[in-house]
Amino acid sequence: MTPLDAAADLAQVLTEESRLCAQLLAVTDERMDANSSKPGARELAAAFDTATRLFGITFEERNDVPVWHPDVRVWEVKDPNGAHRGLFYGDYFARTGKSGGAFAHPTVPSAHPFVLVNYQGKPRDVMTLAHELGHGVHQVLAAP
Numbered sequence: 001m002t003p004l005d006a007a008a009d010l011a012q013v014l015t016e017e018s019r020l021c022a023q024l025l026a027v028t029d030e031r032m033d034a035n036s037s038k039p040g041a042r043e044l045a046a047a048f049d050t051a052t053r054l055f056g057i058t059f060e061e062r063n064d065v066p067v068w069h070p071d072v073r074v075w076e077v078k079d080p081n082g083a084h085r086g087l088f089y090g091d092y093f094a095r096t097g098k099s100g101g102a103f104a105h106p107t108v109p110s111a112h113p114f115v116l117v118n119y120q121g122k123p124r125d126v127m128t129l130a131h132e133l134g135h136g137v138h139q140v141l142a143a144p
Contacts (some may be wrong), residue, residue, distance in 0.1 A: 047133045057079060057085060062074045069091065073090045078084050088136055088140060090117075103135075
């Protein structure tokens with residue numbers, strides 16, 4: 001890959017990131033109300049759709065994987081050929097006893113990443129969700 005190719009790839013990623021942020025904020029403005037504290041399916045679908053368009057990976061929700069809390073969701077990530085790349089754990093909802101902040105963590109290179117966000121239904125939370133999902137996608141794609 002030449003530096004020019006790398007710059008073109010980066011420009012595409014930045015364009016997609018800007019489009020995703022605008023889309024996520026628009027979705028959030030449409031659905032947000034005083035009682036909303038959980039990211040809806042549309043926010044997650046928009047973020048996953050962007051990863052699919054950029055990298056060709058797909059996300060299939062799995063309900064048969066053990067989790068540490070009922071709010072935690074798990075997706076199987078597949079490469080463009082449909083082969084298993086890893087599992088993606090999402091813990092998005094604020095709750096009593098849960099650490100504050102937001103992060104994505106792989107624990108070790110061979111482990112599946114998990115994304116922790118304390119979503120409060122604010123526009124900034126949507127940006128944080130997209131940001132941390134990006135880290136999680138990176139961790140899945142970089143895994144051996």
